[in-house]
Amino acid sequence: MSEHAFARLHLEDFVAHLLRHTADGSINRAPSVERLSAARYRDPAHFQTELERLFKRVPLMLVADCELGRNQFKAMEVAGVPVLVLRGGDGAVRAYLNICPHRGALLAEGQGTRTRFTCPYHGWTFLQDGQLAAYPLQSEFGEVGDVRLVALPVFERAGMIWVTLNPKQLVGPDALLSGLDRLLDVFDLGSWHLISRRELPGPNWKLCFDAHLDFYHLPVLHKNSFGTRTSPKAVYGYWGPHQRLVQPKDSKEGVPEAHNVFRLGLKAREQWPLDAMMLGEWILFPNVSINIFYKGGLGMLISQVLPGRQAGESVTVQSYYLREPPDDASLSHAQQQSQFLAGVVSEEDLPTSDGQQMAIASGYLDEFILGRNEGGVQAFHGWLDRIVETDDDDLEALLSTRPGWRYTP
Ligand code: FES
Numbered sequence: 001m002s003e004h005a006f007a008r009l010h011l012e013d014f015v016a017h018l019l020r021h022t023a024d025g026s027i028n029r030a031p032s033v034e035r036l037s038a039a040r041y042r043d044p045a046h047f048q049t050e051l052e053r054l055f056k057r058v059p060l061m062l063v064a065d066c067e068l069g070r071n072q073f074k075a076m077e078v079a080g081v082p083v084l085v086l087r088g089g090d091g092a093v094r095a096y097l098n099i100c101p102h103r104g105a106l107l108a109e110g111q112g113t114r115t116r117f118t119c120p121y122h123g124w125t126f127l128q129d130g131q132l133a134a135y136p137l138q139s140e141f142g143e144v145g146d147v148r149l150v151a152l153p154v155f156e157r158a159g160m161i162w163v164t165l166n167p168k169q170l171v172g173p174d175a176l177l178s179g180l181d182r183l184l185d186v187f188d189l190g191s192w193h194l195i196s197r198r199e200l201p202g203p204n205w206k207l208c209f210d211a212h213l214d215f216y217h218l219p220v221l222h223k224n225s226f227g228t229r230t231s232p233k234a235v236y237g238y239w240g241p242h243q244r245l246v247q248p249k250d251s252k253e254g255v256p257e258a259h260n261v262f263r264l265g266l267k268a269r270e271q272w273p274l275d276a277m278m279l280g281e282w283i284l285f286p287n288v289s290i291n292i293f294y295k296g297g298l299g300m301l302i303s304q305v306l307p308g309r310q311a312g313e314s315v316t317v318q319s320y321y322l323r324e325p326p327d328d329a330s331l332s333h334a335q336q337q338s339q340f341l342a343g344v345v346s347e348e349d350l351p352t353s354d355g356q357q358m359a360i361a362s363g364y365l366d367e368f369i370l371g372r373n374e375g376g377v378q379a380f381h382g383w384l385d386r387i388v389e390t391d392d393d394d395l396e397a398l399l400s401t402r403p404g405w406r407y408t409p
């Protein structure tokens with residue numbers, strides 16, 4: 001089947017599911033109300049286990065292709081690991097531990113354009129292929145033999161770059177994505193334009209990420225931003241550990257008529273536009289959320305929720321992109337939109353998550369109660385538990401799935 005036909009088949013399947021629920025006002029509910037231990041949000045040992053068994057074993061989406069042109073790099077701290085991602089002059093993407101082999105200083109900081117990396121501590125210089133090129137006072141220092149940066153497994157799919165924080169690749173792209181990348185390809189993310197980026201500190205990474213996985217809270221917590229009339233309902237689709245959420249009645253402003261999927265039922269399926277079927281929120285397991293907006297042209301908010309250095313700390317990195325090259329008007333709209341979304345998260349979601357963290361730390365809260373309408377939260381935590389419990393050799397088999405949506409968690 002061609003890429004196009006594959007994407008169309010599965011996008012139509014989801015939209016048809018969405019339209020059925022929209023027509024009768026229902027959602028696909030999880031089989032039961034579930035209880036979730038609150039200790040997982042505060043226990044330092046559990047947090048360490050997540051770093052070791054989740055973040056250092058499962059590939060993580062770290063950078064959008066459109067931000068990494070030839071000879072550009074990006075240095076990041078991810079789950080306590082310093083990472084350097086670069087695209088060489090040859091166009092190939094590489095990832096390394098951002099650690100100087102001499103005495104461990106961070107080799108690069110931030111983002112930029114560079115063909116060689118000189119350590120800011122004593123001046124050792126490395127090439128894009130990771131090889132040590134030169135070091136000062138060589139005759140006095142002495143011979144060091146073959147020294148190179150530690151390479152991390154990296155792959156590009158659907159205009160995004162995934163890195164495994166472990167020199168050994170335990171899960172390959174086909175197992176992790178199981179074909180979901182062929183749908184995400186419709187975004188053509190390699191050609192979008194970064195408009196703004198913000199880093200928002202918060203409590204435990206899962207408290208922050210949970211808030212991306214339900215719409216139940218939207219008209220309540222976000223009454224002053226999204227308003228009380230925004231739908232609290234989410235129609236979910238599950239694709240292996242990844243998921244997708246769409247309100248069964250879209251109330252987003254600015255959606256052009258041709259992109260209004262709620263009118264698609266009036267047309268033959270072959271006429272449903274591919275990009276219109278990409279609406280809503282996409283969750284890339286374990287910590288990335290992609291939201292589509294229509295203000296100032298087609299826009300995308302990518303939120304990466306990164307665990308901090310302790311159980312009770314995280315950073316949400318919000319990056320806002322426009323599909324078309326921005327002009328003055330669309331840039332100003334997109335900046336307003338990204339500022340608005342930063343406010344929603346930093347003034348409404350994150351303070352709430354902080355309160356939850358404090359409540360859990362008080363020792364007076366043993367468990368959360370997850371509703372049948374919060375299937376995405378149930379599914380997410382189920383995957384976390386299974387992954388942490390699975391041995392290296394079985395991890396790839398656990399994650400790989402038959403391509404297609406499932407509608408129960
Ligand atoms: S630690 Fe990098 S040159 Fe010394």
Ligand SMILES: [Fe+2]
Binds near residue numbers: 211212221222349
């Ligand atoms: Fe929220």
